[in-house]
Amino acid sequence: xxxxxxxxxxxxxxxxxxxxxxxxxxxxxLTARLGATIDVEQNHVRFLGDLILNLWDCGGQDAFMDSYxxxxxxxxxxxxGVMIYVFDIESQGMNKDLEYYRDCLEGLKQxxxxxxxxxxxxxxxxxxxxxxxxxxxxxxxxxxxxxEGAVTVFGTSIYDxxxxxxxxxxxxxxxxxxSVLSRHLTTFAAACSATEVVLFERTTFLVIxxxxxxxxxxxxxxxxxxxxxxxxxxxxxxxxxxxxLVKAFKHSCSRVREEFHSLEMELYDFTAVLDEMTxxxxxxxxxxxxxxxxxxxxxxxxxxxxxxxxxxxxxxxx
Amino acid sequence: MVNGPPxxxxxxxxxxxxxxxxxxxxxxxxxxxxxxxxxLLLGLRRAGKTSIxxxxxxxxxPKQTFYLETTMRIVKHTFDTVIPLEIWDCPGNITVETLxxxxxxxxxMIFVIDIRDLYNQPISKLVExxxxxxxxxxxxxxxxxxxxxxKLQEDDKIENFRQIHERVSDRLLDIAPEYEQVQLNFHLxxxxxxxxxxxxxxVLHKLVDSLPYLEDLLNVFxxxxxxxxxxxxxxTSRLYIATDASPVDSxxxxxxxxxxxxxxxxxxxxxxxxxxxxxxxxxxxxPSASSTSSPSRGPTASDPGTPTGTExxxxxxxxxxxxxxxxxxxxxxxSLHPSTPGTTLxxxxxxxxxxxxxxxxxxxxxxxxxxxxxxxxxxxxxxxEISQVEKEARTGG
Numbered sequence: 253x254x255x256x257x258x259x260x261x262x263x264x265x266x267x268x269x270x271x272x273x274x275x276x277x278x279x280x281x282l283t284a285r286l287g288a289t290i291d292v293e294q295n296h297v298r299f300l301g302d303l304i305l306n307l308w309d310c311g312g313q314d315a316f317m318d319s320y321x322x323x324x325x326x327x328x329x330x331x332x333g334v335m336i337y338v339f340d341i342e343s344q345g346m347n348k349d350l351e352y353y354r355d356c357l358e359g360l361k362q363x364x365x366x367x368x369x370x371x372x373x374x375x376x377x378x379x380x381x382x383x384x385x386x387x388x389x390x391x392x393x394x395x396x397x398x399x400e401g402a403v404t405v406f407g408t409s410i411y412d413x414x415x416x417x418x419x420x421x422x423x424x425x426x427x428x429x430x431s432v433l434s435r436h437l438t439t440f441a442a443a444c445s446a447t448e449v450v451l452f453e454r455t456t457f458l459v460i461x462x463x464x465x466x467x468x469x470x471x472x473x474x475x476x477x478x479x480x481x482x483x484x485x486x487x488x489x490x491x492x493x494x495x496x497l498v499k500a501f502k503h504s505c506s507r508v509r510e511e512f513h514s515l516e517m518e519l520y521d522f523t524a525v526l527d528e529m530t531x532x533x534x535x536x537x538x539x540x541x542x543x544x545x546x547x548x549x550x551x552x553x554x555x556x557x558x559x560x561x562x563x564x565x566x567x568x569x570x
Numbered sequence: 571m572v573n574g575p576p577x578x579x580x581x582x583x584x585x586x587x588x589x590x591x592x593x594x595x596x597x598x599x600x601x602x603x604x605x606x607x608x609x610l611l612l613g614l615r616r617a618g619k620t621s622i623x624x625x626x627x628x629x630x631x632p633k634q635t636f637y638l639e640t641t642m643r644i645v646k647h648t649f650d651t652v653i654p655l656e657i658w659d660c661p662g663n664i665t666v667e668t669l670x671x672x673x674x675x676x677x678x679m680i681f682v683i684d685i686r687d688l689y690n691q692p693i694s695k696l697v698e699x700x701x702x703x704x705x706x707x708x709x710x711x712x713x714x715x716x717x718x719x720x721k722l723q724e725d726d727k728i729e730n731f732r733q734i735h736e737r738v739s740d741r742l743l744d745i746a747p748e749y750e751q752v753q754l755n756f757h758l759x760x761x762x763x764x765x766x767x768x769x770x771x772x773v774l775h776k777l778v779d780s781l782p783y784l785e786d787l788l789n790v791f792x793x794x795x796x797x798x799x800x801x802x803x804x805x806t807s808r809l810y811i812a813t814d815a816s817p818v819d820s821x822x823x824x825x826x827x828x829x830x831x832x833x834x835x836x837x838x839x840x841x842x843x844x845x846x847x848x849x850x851x852x853x854x855x856x857p858s859a860s861s862t863s864s865p866s867r868g869p870t871a872s873d874p875g876t877p878t879g880t881e882x883x884x885x886x887x888x889x890x891x892x893x894x895x896x897x898x899x900x901x902x903x904x905s906l907h908p909s910t911p912g913t914t915l916x917x918x919x920x921x922x923x924x925x926x927x928x929x930x931x932x933x934x935x936x937x938x939x940x941x942x943x944x945x946x947x948x949x950x951x952x953x954x955e956i957s958q959v960e961k962e963a964r965t966g967g
Contacts, residue, residue, distance in 0.1 A: 281762070411633065447842065484842035493839055497832050501904075504828035508821045510906040510913065517833065517902040521841040540842045542898075 255426050256306045256331050260320075260356055261338030262349050263288060263312035266374045266410065270338070271295070271309055273410050274419050274456050279503055280410040291316055292328075300427065300453055300460065300532050300564065321355050329356075329363035333426055336370045341379045341390060341407075350397045357401065368425050369403045372418055377409040413492035416499075420459040420492065429563075433461040436563060441537075444552050445544055447484055447522075450491060450536040451529060457495045457502070460533065484540065494536060498526070516546040525549040530561045605964040606648060606656040607777050608675055612699060613682030614692045615640065615662030618717045618761070622682065623647055623659050625761045626770055626807050632761040644670070651804040651923050652811045653778055653960060666702040673706035677777050680713045685722055685730050685758075693734070697741045704752050711776045712754050714738070715769060719760040731758050764824045771809045780956045784812035787952045791928070792816070795945050800928035801826055802920065802953070805834065811924060826927045829915055833902055899950070905932050918946045920953050 259267045269283035275297050289311035297305040310320060310328070320328045337356065343349055360367055371394050379386045387407040394405055406418035424430055433451060441449040441463035449463040487493070498512070505512045515526040522538055525546050529535035537549050611619045621635035627649050630638075645659045658676075666673065673679075681696045696714065703710050716731050735756050742749040757769035775781055784802060792800050792814040799822055801810045808827050902917040912932035919925050926949060935942060 448840075484844045486842060487839055490839050493835070497835050497839075501828055501832045504825055505906055508825050510825075513905045513907045513912075515902070515904040517836060517900075519833075519837055519900045519902070520898070521838060524836070524840065538840050540844075 253302060253428075254304045254306050255333035256308065257422075257426075258328070258332050258335040258360075259307060259309045259338070260335065261312050261372075261374075262340065262343065262345070262352070263314075265312060265338045265340040265343070267309055267312065267338050268293075269410055270372075270374070270408070270415055270419075271307065273415065274458070275307070277455070277499065277503055277506065279500070283410060288313070297455075298532075299423065299456070302565075303427065305423075305426070317352050321352075321359060325359055326363060329359040332360060332364035332367040334368045334370065334422060335360055336372060336422065338372045338374050339390070339394065341373050341375050341386065346393075350393075353394075354397060357398065361401070368422075369398070369401060370418070370422050371398075371403050371405045373405060373407045375409060376407045376414065377411045383407075413489055413496040416458065416492035416495040417489070419456070420495070423453070423456075423458050423460070427460060430461050433560075433563060434463070436559070437461055437463040440552070440556055443556075444537055444549055445539060445541050446537045446549075447540045448486070448538045450494070450538075452495065452498075452534045452536065454528075454532045454534055457499050457534070459491045459495065462491065498534075516550070518546060523549075525553065527553050529553065529557060530564055533560070533564070603965060604654050606654045607677045609655060609657045609773075609777075610669075610673075610676045610679045611657055611659050611682065612664065612679060612695075613662065613715075613717075614684070614687070614695060617662070617682040617684050617687075617692070618715075619662075619682050620645075620659055621761055622715070622717070622759075622766060622770075623657055625766065626809065627657070629806065635761055649807070651774075651807065651809070652780070652784075652957060654964065655777075666699065673703050673710070676703075676707075676710060678711045678713060678773055679703050680715060680773065682715045682717050683734060684718050685716050685727065685734075686718065688730060688733055688737075693737050693741060696738060697745070700738075700742065700752060700754070701745065701749070704749065711773070712752065713769075713773050714754060714756045715759045715766075716756060717759050719758050719765065720762045727758065731756070764820075764827045767808050767810075767827055768818075768820065768823060770807075771811075774809055774811065778811060780960055781812055783956055784953065785814065787949055787956075788812055788814040791926075791945055791949045795928065795930060795942050796934045797928045797930050800926060803830055803925050803927055804923055805830060805919070805925045806923070822929065826915070829904065829917065830925070830927065833917055901946075903935065905935075916942070918950070920950045921957055924953065924957075926950075 259271065261267050266283075268286050268289050269280075272278045272283060272286060273280060275295070289309055291311055293309040293311075295305075295307040295309065297307055299305045308328070310316065335356070337353055339346075339349060339353075357369070360369070373387060373390050373394070376383060376387065391405045391407075395403065404421065406414070406421075408415045408418050427433075437449045437451060441447075446463070450459060451461045452458065453460055498515075502512045514528065515524075517524045522540050523542070523544060523546060524536060524538050526534060526536045527550060535553060537553070539549065611623060613619050618635075620638050620641050621630075621632075624630035624638065625632055625635060627647060641659055641661045643661060644664070647657045647659060649655045649657065660669070679699065681699065683692045683696065700712055703712060714734075716734055719727055719731075722730060738754065742752060755772075757765070757772070759766045759769045778784070788800050788802060791797065797814075799816055799819075800814050801823070802812045803810050803826065808830050810823070810826075899919045900917075901919065904915050906913045906915065914930045914932045914935040916928050916930060916935065917925055918928075926946065930942065
């Protein structure tokens with residue numbers, strides 16, 4: 253199954269940088285070497301085995317934008333699953349950016365009315381203090397510009413975990429049966445006496461599903477149920493921090509021509525095992541019970557592998 | 571694999587206090603009653619002295635060093651690792667006269683030069699300090715960090731490094747031929763990669779009197795565990811205190827450094843509010859980014875095997891040195907592919923500040939994990955005994 257993902261935004265807003273970071277395992281420090289994208293760069297990224305993300309990285313210079321909106325209009329905006337529009341937080345020409353953005357929304361509405369729209373307010377590391385005020389102001393401005401269409405806005409930076417948070421929610425909308433995976437992870441967590449189980453995609457280390465019910469970030473008012481997990485008051489940024497940490501370590505491994513394979517930790521505060529679940533996923537099991545050994549967790553993961561391979565196959569056929 | 575104990579015993583018997591080199595004048599008693607080894611950090615304004623200190627000992631992200639303010643007066647930072655250190659971060663305009671302390675007090679002088687700064691000024695300043703230091707204490711180790719290496723391309727980097735080296739040597743010779751024998755060590759460093767950690771580790775090695783014994787312990791561990799390489803790291807600063815006899819390859823060191831950084835970050839990430847006090851902890855903070863540089867918290871509170879308030883009580887009872895069985899020491903391992911037969915990188919906390927990182931063949935780690943852990947326990951006891959002796963020498967003497 254193929255999903256088309258449009259990556260749009262003004263020239264120099266950081267589209268290619270984030271693509272290289274998430275999908276090519278390059279560190280943030282190397283993004284300065286990237287040149288401007290000419291026209292559209294298409295990439296097929298195999299994500300979760302049979303799900304293929306067809307990434308259209310659209311160069312943002314005016315000449316290209318004009319052509320996307322006129323002559324190439326139908327090619328660009330047809331069959332879109334997700335459109336990601338990137339704004340530079342310190343952009344000089346916000347009015348022009350917004351104008352192009354509205355035009356793109358128009359095109360999307362015409363050819364792919366079902367597509368989800370994500371807005372990334374990027375380069376948050378460069379924002380002036382107080383950052384959250386600057387971001388909130390920008391967010392309101394963008395929501396106004398979007399009209400009645402539902403959009404999700406994230407503040408991101410390639411230098412911290414925020415980019416993983418945004419992209420994890422984006423791919424979450426593309427996975428057809430994420431809730432089924434979630435339910436099975438909850439069962440698996442109970443079998444391991446684990447506090448939490450998280451499933452990651454293998455190459456990108458984006459979060460696919462977790463054992464706990466995730467309240468969508470777009471609904472801040474949603475009442476979270478008092479679950480067992482709430483008692484632990486775990487760090488709310490833990491998933492994306494994990495993605496970032498493991499990605500960074502994978503990169504260190506690749507520099508010495510090794511490949512990261514698995515990790516187990518018995519630390520003061522918790523025990524954890526990170527291991528392959530299926531051919532294209534990794535699972536992280538977090539346990540707070542000190543009597544549980546990592547070997548037992550590893551055995552459980554091995555036992556669960558077949559079930560999850562099946563589930564993944566099922567979810568992608570539908 | 572189990573012939574660890576005899577050789578371990580052999581190394582520890584070489585440690586009677588009488589054979590230790592006497593404490594020199596360059597270690598002085600500081601406020602908390604501990605004799606600290608002093609390191610002088612010099613260099614022109616904006617050379618990167620404070621950045622170096624903050625990145626190494628305060629976990630400052632390298633990108634944030636840009637925002638550091640100019641140091642206006644001497645700041646003394648204390649740091650407790652295998653030995654207690656006191657690092658003097660000096661302002662750029664300091665001179666031998668305005669330092670306010672005799673140079674002979676210092677065990678090491680580190681001079682930081684911006685790699686793009688080939689001009690007269692930093693080199694004159696450096697030469698001035700070298701001459702003064704050499705006269706005050708010919709045994710002081712003199713280190714030059716050619717810093718901000720990331721600013722230049724590979725070729726220019728080597729060229730500038732060589733030029734700075736050459737100019738300093740020439741200038742020293744011009745002053746007097748006797749300065750030819752001054753031992754100067756040059757390091758190419760940058761806060762953006764691990765070169766700074768490697769360089770500072772080498773500086774630190776010269777200050778640790780017990781280094782040969784630690785190295786022996788590591789050699790014994792490696793030989794008995796089929797480990798091709800093992801490091802004893804300080805967990806917060808990610809400096810390596812000692813390693814086994816096999817040559818250090820930068821790539822492996824970098825990997826260990828990154829691994830330690832990842833584990834430090836994971837340390838508190840999944841901390842649970844509901845399940846605290848679940849482990850019988852050694853009386854210390856976890857190996858995370860917590861501040862270890864706070865001066866008041868001396869080593870008296872940080873060794874797991876020490877009875878509290880030992881200051882002055884010079885009764886080194888052998889039983890108190892042994893970690894009791896129920897203390898929990900964090901450990902971790904990661905397996906790497908695809909090199910055959912596969913490598914596992916292990917982490918074992920040894921003392922509250924130090925951790926053993928070892929590369930092991932995956933087959934050995936998986937097949938004979940119990941024996942590896944047995945070896946780690948012996949290694950830990952050895953290192954703890956050495957730290958104990960070191961501490962007694964510094965608080966009692």
